Amino acid sequence: MIRISSQFDSGSIDVVDASDAANIRLKLRPDNASDFAQWFHFRLTGARDQDCVLRIENAGQSAYPDGWPDYQAVASYDRENWFRVDTEYDGQTLTIQHTPMTDAVWFAYFEPYSWERHQALIGSALSYAPWVDLMPLGVTPDGYDLDMLRVGIPLGHKKNIWITARQHPGESMAEWFVEGLLETLLDPQNAVARSLLEHCVFYIVPNMNPDGSVRGNLRTNAKGANLNREWGTPTLERSPEVFWVREKMLEIGVDVFLDIHGDEAIPHNFVAGCEDNPSFSSKQRDVQNTFKAAWLAVSPDFQTEFGYTDSHFGPETLTLATNWVGHTFDCLAYTVEMPFKDTASHPLPEVGWNGERSAQFGASVLTALLAVVPKL
Structure with a gap:
């Protein structure tokens, strides 16, 4: 049957x-x-x-x-x-x-990233203590922990790099990206990772939307909120996940922010920045250009020809994480988008864009981050 x-x-x-x-x-x-x-x-x-x-x-x-x-x-x-x-x-x-x-x-729709694998990711990262600390931010409406990992020893001269993923729970490639980034960042023999941790502390939220992820939602949390439209005025009732992360950012500060996503229609990896912000500065443009050039140099899967058009989000712009963070902290802030389809430029038809390729892409971004550290 x-x-x-x-x-x-x-x-x-x-x-x-x-x-x-x-x-x-x-x-x-x-x-x-x-x-x-x-x-x-x-x-x-x-x-x-x-x-x-x-x-x-x-x-x-x-x-x-x-x-x-x-x-x-x-x-x-x-x-x-x-x-x-x-x-x-x-x-x-x-x-x-x-x-x-x-x-x-x-x-x-895409290779899933399970809540059980999320638990394993947290546990694996914590085995690298004291370099890694778990900072629980709160308990979601469905009763799941909103986890944040701090990687690196906080010292006064260090820059703060924030990574968030899966505001949109159906974009599971985002947590695969974080897994690859974390594994490389925690490799004690990786020269890029060692250099980054000499100068930076990472604050990483691997899954911003546990409720939506477990429920099998595409885009919203248990309350029906699209978290990436809540950054202007989040509330504990509707979007506690954004409220908690935003409060921590205001407490700690942000020098670089990457928000990891997937795009349904565009068959490419790309970034979207803060050019539509009224406050977009020459400093931000300079750091963006350095970041993109460095990522292009190390990853053939990254490209800058295809992506979102100017004014893509219109009046919603400052309700998005990237734009709110860039506006608030005058820092490098990017949304990283990966495809649900295969990549048109470097296709692998048997698997398409998948979890492993997302993880490798996440590992590659560390070199781009290292390139911008002197400009922060």
Whole structure:
């Protein structure tokens, strides 16, 4: 008997009809307290060796329908190794075709990053004490810990580098990015990491939105708040995650800020800065240019040709993390965007852009950060 299930960490799908392997009918489930719908993650059982056709019938009404052309869904038999599967989009329906080789196969919008893996990431980092401290910021509405790691020994002359990820919980590549960054930063034999920690302290929030991540939301927290539109006036009732991080930033100070995300439509890695801020300074422009040049030099996966247009966010600009931080601290502040699709410039069709490539990309940004330290 064919069964579709999503009652697990980050699971999300609505089943219309799963009686026929050749015509499994599904719908994207919106976030629990908002209309955003794009993320999916589910398990198919009972269809081994059958040619399955899975149709997500409301893909055309999703939050970002421009994300579906040229997109290929990901699948896994063991939840460790994920690969791309044949996927087509006709303007309304997203159709996935696959013949399962085992009794169960998992499908997802992007390679998931589980809450259990988050716990392992925190535990692994803490094994490097006293260089790493856990700074719990609060408990979310669903009862999860909002974790911040401080990496490095705080001293008066050191600069403060902040990294946040997964404000939008469905952008799981962001936490993969942080995993790669952390592993490299904590490598005692890595010269870039050692030099950075001589001059800087890192404040890293690997998952800004635990509630949305576990619930299988694309974009919002348990209260229905899009956290990356809450930075102007966050509240403990609606967006406590932003409130707590912002308060710590005001207490400690910020010299560099990177907010890690994924973009549904653009098949490239890119950054978006503070050029639209009324307060954007020549200092910020100079440091931005140094950062981009250094990252281009060390990572072929980074590029500056494709990205967001000027005034992309309009009147919402200063409600975004990057823009609020850049405005408040007159510092280097960038949103880092990675694709849900493969990268157009350096594709790997079997896996597309995935967790491992995101992690390697996260490791590479440390060299770009090192390049800007003398300018901070």
